Amino acid sequence: MELRALRYFVTVADELHFGRAAERLHIAQPAVSRQIAGLERELGVRLFDRSSRRVRLTEAGDRVLDVAREALAAADRVRVAARERAGVMRIGTGAGGQFTARLERGIDALREQAPGFDVVLVDLPVAARLNALRQGEIDLALARGVRSAPGLRVLPSWSESVFAVVSARHPAAGRAAVGLAELADGPLRTSQDHDPSVVTALRDAGLQGRPAHRRGTVHDTIVEVGSDQRSWTVLPADQAAEIRxxxxxxxxxxxxxTITGSVVVSTDLPCACAAAHVAAFGDAVAG
Structure with missing residues (x-):
């Protein structure tokens, strides 16, 4: 019996509505229905009476509910005890120093509250980062441009400006600001390490076509841009501030x-812990 199925059951029992339960769990409603149906088959009882007008617990559902809550609470205590014993926080982040300054500030802020833990940074693409969080392989993730993620809580935490990066010999190099239309004649360079939300933001702003290059690291891209007076790239404020x-x-x-950055956590993380993570890694406006 999976804890996930019990968690879905308890959420539906709290809401008495499959749609609201799905919204609370940040997953699609059919996934909730499948988990509940599977749990009913496994237990050999009906947990809910369903009609087009309402959902209510059966007598068996009432009996199972209290025990399910106890099982989930026990599982949460096991997780907390394991993390306290291990003394390690595993943070999912992007390659190429995507969150360097923010990570440093956030880790320092968390250590002011709980100094006795070590940090392990895990560099992964966004999709793999979120999946690792679902699988319990990391404890939280930082991500830009993620609006929702099934089975996880996405907590918007900061707003970050996007900057153009051009060669010192580029015609716009001395400008106080530049429009995308003025840059579009030159090739846009990106790398495998570029945060995909930045490229998505460009597309949403009306920039047509694909980037001319997509290989190497962000550092490689900066070197290439510096060597070509026509090409350009874009970076979020946190990364742009790291350029030397x-x-x-x-x-x-x-x-x-601007793009929105979020702290992403598992749905079973206590609200107080989630709020502490948002306070540590977020800010009002970055950039």
Missing amino acids: STRVRVIPLEPQM
Whole structure:
């Protein structure tokens, strides 16, 4: 018997509505229905009476509910005890130093509250990052541009400006701001390490076509841009602030472009812990 099925059952019992339960769990309603049906088959009883007008617990459902709550609470205590014993927080992040400054600030803030833990950073693409969180392989993830994720809680935590990066010899290098239309004549360079939400934001802003290059690291891309007066790239504020090359210029976009960053946690993380993570890694406006 999976704890996930028990959690879905308890959520439906709380809401007495499959649609609201699915919203609360951040998953599609058919997935909730399948889990409940599977649990009923496994237990050999009906847990809910369903009609087009309402959902209610059966007598068997009432009996199972209290025990299910106890089982979930016990599982949560096991997780907390294991994490306290291990003293390790595993954070999913992106490659290429995507969140370097934010991670440093956030870890320092968390250690002010609980100094006795170590940190392990796990670099993964966004989809793999979220899946690792679902599987319990990491404890939280930072992600940009993620609005929802089935089975996880996505907590918007910061808003981050996007900047253009051009060669110091680019015609716009001395400008206080630059529009995408003025850059579009030159090739847009991105890398395998680029946060996909940035490229998505460009597409949403009306930039047509695919990036001219998509290989190597963000550092490689900066070197390439610095060597080509026509090409350009874009980076979120946190990454743009890390650039040390004198061969490129970082320029605000006009109109301003922003992306939302989120702390992503499992649905069973206590609300107080989730709030502490948001407070540590978020801010009002970054960039």
